Amino acid sequence: MFRKISPPVLLLLPAIIVLVAVVLFPLLLSLYSSFTPFRLTKPASLFVWAGFRNYQRILTDWVFWAAFLRTVVLLTIALNLEMLFGLGLAMLVNKATYGKRALRTAMMFPMMFSPVLVGFQFKFMFNDNVGLINNALQSLGLTDQAIPWLIDGNLALFAISVAEIWSSTSVFAILILAGLLAMPQEPVEAARVDGCTPWQTFRYVTWPFLMPFAYIAMTIRSLDIARAYDIVKIMTDGGPARRTELIWTLVGRTAYADAQMGLATAMAYISIILSIVFTIYFFRKLAAARTQIGAEW
Template structure:
């Protein structure tokens, strides 16, 4: 009797499949399953009781959930665009520096080295209404006579959170765009110069299209980051006050770990993942288009 042999390619891929299944697939399936149950952390028996589609219906009909969803999209849109513009500016400036460029590049990465929790505490202090740096500076310069409630007013709090996000992550864009600038072929730029293009025209019609694939890659990475923004927001405002800065993951984190309603939190999590998937697909489509326009292969 001959033993059935697995084809070599499958055998070779098997360790990768097994590891992926253990660390990605199993937790994903388990959390998906628990989203169909009223699973409560302190009552393990609830994991075996199916209540589908209760959790999903509850999330989808909860106005608070959709407000948090909308606020997350808003934060994502503003933070990503600001980071892209600032990162592009930073990369363009650094690329022009003749001496000390390596030091500048290292310095540019400092904010990325900080833990988001630390960044949250730092900006919480900066924007504190009573002892914070911003209010004290504004009052000392005579620009404000009252304490501005930065972390209380809905718009100002979102602004403060965006400042923290931008401070920490603009360098992600800058580094990736800088890599693009280094890879930029000089011929088209020189041809543009010979043809009499202004510096703006060279940038707009030669440099920028070439950088777009790099920008879309940075956007795809950062959109995943921001869509699951938690640490900074949790430290700075905790999603409040009065849910004014509630984002999807502050809401989901509280529901899952503080309220211990893991089943419901997982259901919200799965709906929230759609947001990340939508943004990722959108940026990859844009990336493909940009590459096609540059004559690169898909």
């Protein structure tokens, strides 16, 4: 039997078997379960075909779409602020005369923490009784009472945004710094000779060259934020009253707390489709930025 298989395929066969067993089979099984009323408490329900009932239920479920809107809001705020702070950090490190290696290492420090540890860290910092933030604000006389950061819905989403931005700004900083280090200096020097101000040089020379690096970081981070779970789970667990419930925390709650695995997998596939849409958008922006650089440089 194996003699009829070509040597390249035979060599790849173990890897193919592992990929089918570990990736393809669970993916197909989860896709099938999204068309069933599968509940963890009723294993036999996995073999009951329900058609598009789960997807129809999701499309009219305001809880899911509220979680989706919160995810989009978090993604928009986090991406823009991370890019802004990352750009500032990268330019400061690039301008440094001494200690660039130490600064680059320090810049990567937040990435070394796991999301669970970041969640616990910021949950303690934003605690309304013993948290560092409230103690600092009261010591400075900016407030005379504890602010319920993790109890008020809007403030809790703000606290989660701060945790996400702190932990992942370095992704933008590192990639943009790589762009600054790879950027040729002749166009910058020519712009200065022509009398351009520092802002004009940055706006029309430096930033267009850095845009592909920024879009790569946006693609990576948009996928991370779209499936955010750990930090939200630790800090608020979707509360108060689901005011910080995001897509994947809702999926986890539906699957394990409510035991509705079929409905949860349907939510997950809709979320994956939305993530693919964001990825395609950023890749198109990346391709356009590369084309612009090729034409101008």
